[in-house]
Amino acid sequence: MLKAEVDDLKQKLERMNEIFANMQRARFGQSSEKQKYVSPDQLSIFNEAEAEQNPKAPEPDEKTIVVPEHKRKKKKTLEEKIAELPAEEVILDIPDNEKICSYCGSTLRRMGKKFLRKEIVTTQKTIKVVHYYAYTYTCDNCEKNEGVSRIKTVQAPEPLIKHSYASPSLVADVMIQKYADGIPLARQEKIWRRDGIELSRATMANWVIKVAEKWLKPVYKLMKKELLNSNVIYADETVVQVLKEDGKSPQSESRMWVYGCDERSGKSIRIFEYQPTREGRHAASFLKGFEGALVTDGYSGYNAVEKATRCGCWAHMRRAWRDAMPKGATIENSKAAIGYQYCSKLFALERKWKNHTNAERLENRHNLAEKLVDEYFLWVRTVDPAKGSKLEDAVIYALNQEKYLRAFLGNGEVEISNNFAENAIRPFVIGRKNWLFSDTVKGAKSSAIVYSLIETAKANDVEPYAYLALMLSDMQYLGRPFSNEMLEGFMPWSDKMKAEIEKRTLPVSE
Template identity: 40%
Template structure:
C-alpha cells in the first residue's frame, strides 16, 4: 500500500481511493516456536445444604494424569523432543541449547529420563501389542545393524551392540516396523523375539538366522547381485565378464518383479513362477558350470549362491514373498542416520527405549500418520486409559485404527 503522504493526486491533490488489488507474489513466513506454562487446576465443590446442617460434603474434580509424574513434562513437549531426536536425528545436546533459547533449562539428562520413562509407561504397551500382531503375519523382513552402548554390563564402552529390525511385508493390511535392542548379534536374539512365528522370514545370508526355527527362510537376491556387481571390472571390455553375466541374471529376475509388483499376491505368484522359472533354471546351470578361483570376488559370489540356493528359491513359495530384503534395509536406514548424529546410547535402558520410540515413529509413517501428532495423541490419551485392567482398549490406539487415522494425519 502507498504511504499516507503518497495517497494524493499529483495534479489536483485529491485523496486517492483504492479501486482494486492484485496478488504479486507469495512468501513463507517463519514464526519461531515458543513455550507456554499450562497450569492444571482442580476445582473443589461442597454441598451448601449439608453445610448448614453441620456436615461437610466436599467433592474434588478428577485431574488428568501426567505423562511423567512429578515433572514439567507435557504430552506435546515429550512428543516434540522424541520427534526431534528419533525422526530428525537432532541429539539431546543440540536440543538442550534450543530449549534454552525458548526460555527453559532442560538438560540432556532430563530429556533422556523423559524418553525412558514415557517409553516404559506409555509406548511399550503399544509396542508389545504390535509385536503380538507381527507374529501373526504371513511374511516378515528382518535385519540388524550395529550401535554403541557406553554402560553395558560386562562389556567395554567401545564394543558393538545391535539394533534388530522386524517388519511386516508390503502386502500386509497392518503395516509395522519394530526395532529391538540387544547386546549381541547372536541368532538367539531373533529366535526369542520371533518365538511362535511360523511364516516366511526374509533375511540376508547371516548364519545366525538359522536359530529361528519353524519358519521358511527367504534369501535376498539383492545381496547376491551386489556380490556379482563387485566383481565387474572397472574398465570396460568388449566381452562381458562372468561377474556381469551373474548380475544380468539377477537383473532379469528384478525386471520380472517390477512387472508384477502391482498384482495381488495370488496373481503375482502365478506370473512369477511362469516368467522367473526359466531364468532361474538358466542361472543355476550357469552357476554349476562356471569356474572361478575360490578366493576371487566371482568365486565368493558363486559360493554364496550355492550356499543360499534353498533360501533364494523360497520366494517362489508365496506371492507375499519378495525377491529381496530391501524393505528391511530401507526401514533400518533412519536408525543408521540417527546413529551418525547421536553416536551412542549411554545405558541399556536408553537403548531399549530408543528401539521402542523408533518403532512407533516408523510404524506411524508406514500407516500414513504424522509421527509427532501420533506420539502427542498417545501421550494425551494413554495416561487416563485403564489399559492395564482392560487391554482391549489399546486396539483403538494402534496406528491403523479409525480414531488415530482421523486425528494424526
C-alpha cells in the same frame, strides 16, 4: 614351468585389479541399488520369447487393457501445500498526507488493491506453561444436617511423569527431534536455551526413557503381537554402541534389530529391538511362535528361528556379483557380469508383477521366474573361480543360499529381496551418525520403542509428531492397566487414530 609362472602372475594381477576396483567403487561409486552396470536387455543368452511365453494368455482388447491401480498417495505441489497454511494479508499503503493528486490537488479515491507476492513466514516456537486446576464441590446439606463435609472433584488425568514439567507435546517434540530429525539431545539443549528454556540433556533423556517405558511400551507390545500374526516378516540388524553395559567395554558393538511387514500383509509395521549381540537366539526369541516366511540376508543366525520358512535376498546375491565385476566388465569378458545380469533379469520380471495379487504373482513365478532361477543355478555350477577372489565369494554365496533364494517361488506374498528391512532400518543408521551412541541399555531399549512407533506411523502415512502427541495426551485419561481394546485405537493404521489426527491438526485460515 615358465607358462605356469606367467599364469600365476596373471591370476595375481587380476586379483589385485579386482581389489583395486572394489576399493574405488566403495569410495567413489554410487550407493544406490539402481545399478546400471549391465543393461537388462543386452544379453542374447536369454530367449525372450520363450521366457515370456504363456499359451493361456488371452489376447488383449479395449475392455481388458487397464492401467494397474496405484495405492501411492499423490504428492502435493508446493503451491497446494502453501494453500493449506494459515494465511494473513499485509496491506501496503501510502501515507494519508500523500493521498493527494499531484496535478489538481484533489483527494485520491481508493480503486482497489493489486497482488504483489507470497512469502512463507516463520515465527519462534510458542512456549507456554499450563496450570492445571480442578474445581471442588461440597454438599452444604450434609454438612448442615450430619456435620460431615462430603467433597467431590474431577478425576485428574495422570501426569506423564510425576513432579515433572513434561507434557505430551513437549516430550513428543524431544522424541521427534532426536529420532526422526537426528538432532542429539546435546544440540536440542542449545536450541531450547535459544528459546529461553534451560532444559538439560539429562532431563530430556530421563523423559524419553520414562515415557517410553511407562506409556509407549504397551502400544509397542501390541504392535509386535500384530506383526507376529502376519504371514511374512522381513528382518535385519545393524551395529549400535552402548557405553554403559555390564560385562562389555564402551568400545564393544551391540545390535539393533528390525522386524517388519509391508502392505501385502494388510498392515505396515516396523519393530526395533535392542540386543547386546548378533546371536541368532535373539531373533528366535523375538519371533517365537511365528511360522510364516522370514526374509533375511545371508546371515546363518536366522536359522535359529525354527518354525519359520527362511527366504533369501536376491539383492544381496546381485551385490556379490557386482563386487566381483572388474572395471569395464561385460558379459563377454566377465562371469560376474553374467551372474549380475541373471539377477537383474529376475528383478525386471518382478517389477512387472508389483501390483498383481499374491495368487497372480505366484502363478507368474511358476510360469516364468522358476525357469530363470533353474537356468541361473545350472550356470553357477559351471563357474570355476580363482581361489580367494570375489568371484569365488559370489559363487559360494549362491550355492550356500540356493535353498533360501528359491523359497520365494512358493509364496506369492514374499518379495525377492530384503530391501524392505534395509529401508526400515535406514532411519536408525542415519540418526546414529548424529547421536553416535546410546549411554545406557535402558536408553537403547527406549530408542527401539520410540523408533518403532515413529517409523510405523510414517509407514502408514501418519505424521509422527501429531501421532505421539495425540496418543500421549489421550492415554493420560485411560485407566490402568491398558487393555488391548483400549490400545487398538492407538495403532498407526487405525482409522480412528488417523481421523483424530486429521481433525485436531486441520489448518485454520484467517
